[in-house]
Amino acid sequence: MGTQFEPGDDRIDPSLSVIMSERRQLINLAYRLLGSLADAEDVVQEAYVRWYAMTPRQQEAIKSPGGWLTKVAGRICLDQLRSARARRESYVGEWIPEPLPDHAEWARGRPGAANADPADRVTLDESVNMAFLVVLEAMTPAERVAFILHDVFRYSFAEVAEIVGRSPAACRQLASSARRRVRAAHAPETPADRRAGLVRDFKRAWETKNIDALIGLLDPDATALADGGGLVNAAPVPIEGGEQIARYLVTVAGDVPGQTILERTVNGQPGLVVQHGGVTTAVLAFDVAGDRITRCWAVRNPEKLRPWTAY
Structure with a gap:
């Protein structure tokens, strides 16, 4: 990418500040849609590439640049979600969304954090x-995007319909269906x-x-x-049952002596980071219900683990 649209570059035309200020919102949106920070960054970069590919006259004709960028990013995410299922069929083992650290922890741990782009968090x-x-x-891709x-x-x-390519009424139904899924899976708040x-x-x-x-500490019916990703050894299938999970964890700890376990915020919730050397x-x-851990x-x-590399 040319440095002309890298955030934080002093050479950026001040008139573009409104456009660049949309990056935080776009990355927040794309991460929730894709579950991957790396993919979200790629989507946002592609949205900006398409913006800068237009002529100045075409850009001036767009009444809401932020709305245009959201629409483009949303459509790119929708396309990625539709193809993700095929890609994940060949993914080795279980696929879990990319975990994110807390802002403050991330800032402390990242190289060059003092100059880090806040839109990346x-x-x-x-x-x-x-x-x-x-x-x-x-969820289906359309449900996820609409919701x-x-x-x-x-x-x-009406805005969602422009992105999903369906009627507003159909998008309302999609969001309602997604909402039911969320409610069905929601555990009482601890x-x-x-x-x-x-x-x-x-x-x-x-x-x-x-x-x-x-x-x-584990629910008898807990799942881990x-x-x-096929890159390191991991349990090839879900582990069912609190006792089975406990025995597996102790075995893993014995196989890797000298590891350090740290308390960290993982996606806004208490979690753990394991380090070795x-x-x-x-x-x-973790997911918790009452006084037991139900999912790990x-x-x-x-x-x-890219955002956690410097920890």
């Missing part, structure tokens, strides 16, 4: 926690301090290889998924 809220993103993965655009980003169904306490206790039990303590080797996210997602694919 996805705003963390309930719409990016891992449980929510996993539910989104079960995220309308329910999360508050676009009207207070933040209780979530943090469970994850902290889980960390201590794992560090000490205390199987009984781990079993006590690991995503290695100063290198992040896994990021764990472990991302070990190095390509998805």
Whole structure:
């Protein structure tokens, strides 16, 4: 890419500041739609490429550049979602959305963080926690786009229809169907301090290889998924049952002596980061119901640990 549209470049025409200010919103949108920061960055870059490919007269004719960029980015995401299912059929093992660190933790850990583009940091809220993103993965591409655009980003169904290529009424139905999926998967909310306490206790039990303590923290019907992307060893299938998960975790800890487990914010929720020799080797996210951990997602694919590399 030419430096003429790299953010933070002093040579950018001041008149383009409105266009460039849309990057944060676009990356936030694209990450929620795709579950991958790398893919989201590519989508936003492509949207800007298409903007700059137009003549000045064509650009001036667009009444809302931000709306135009959103429409283009949304359509690119929709195309990617439609092709993602075919790509993921050949993905080795389980596919889990890319985990994201907290803003402050990310800023401390990233090289050159002092000059980092704030648009690259996805705003963390309930719409990016891992449980929510996993539910989104079960939706059709059109459902996901309609739901995220309308329910999360508050676009009207008329605006959503222009992106999805269906009528506003059809988009309303798509969002309603997606909403039912979210409600069906939603567990009663556990207070933040209780979530943090469970994850902290889980960390201590794992560090000490205390199987009984781990079993006590995990729901008997808990599920664990690991995503290695075929690049590192990971559990090839979901692990079902709290006892089975506990025994697997203790075995893994024994196979990799000297690893460090850190408490970190993962997609806006208490999580864990595993390091070995100063290198992040896994990021764990959790779902909680009451006083038990019900689901655990472990991302070990190095390509998805890019934002955590400097930890």
